[in-house]
Amino acid sequence: MGVTEDLADALAKDTIEAAEAMGDERLIEEVSKQLGASSQTTQEAYMTAVRVRLSEKRARAFLQEKLKDFLAEQKAQKG
Numbered sequence: 721m722g723v724t725e726d727l728a729d730a731l732a733k734d735t736i737e738a739a740e741a742m743g744d745e746r747l748i749e750e751v752s753k754q755l756g757a758s759s760q761t762t763q764e765a766y767m768t769a770v771r772v773r774l775s776e777k778r779a780r781a782f783l784q785e786k787l788k789d790f791l792a793e794q795k796a797q798k799g
Contacts, residue, residue, distance in 0.1 A: 728765035731755075732773055 721729070731751065739747040748770055755763035 724762055725765050725769070728755075728762055729769040729773075732766050732769035736770065736773055 735748055735751045739745055752763055752767055752770075755766050
């Protein structure tokens, strides 16, 4: 990745963690607006990184739940 994408991704990661810790989902959008005020390119890279990170997190949670269900089903069939 280029410097813009690297910085935007790092900021996205930190902002998601902070938003979760604070219980403030609006923080992501507020940071985005701050970026947009000075660099639309960085704002777009940041929002892309946020979407990618959040979608990966949701997909990983889904996968873990499916695996948990499968293992529970396998255990029930054996027991």
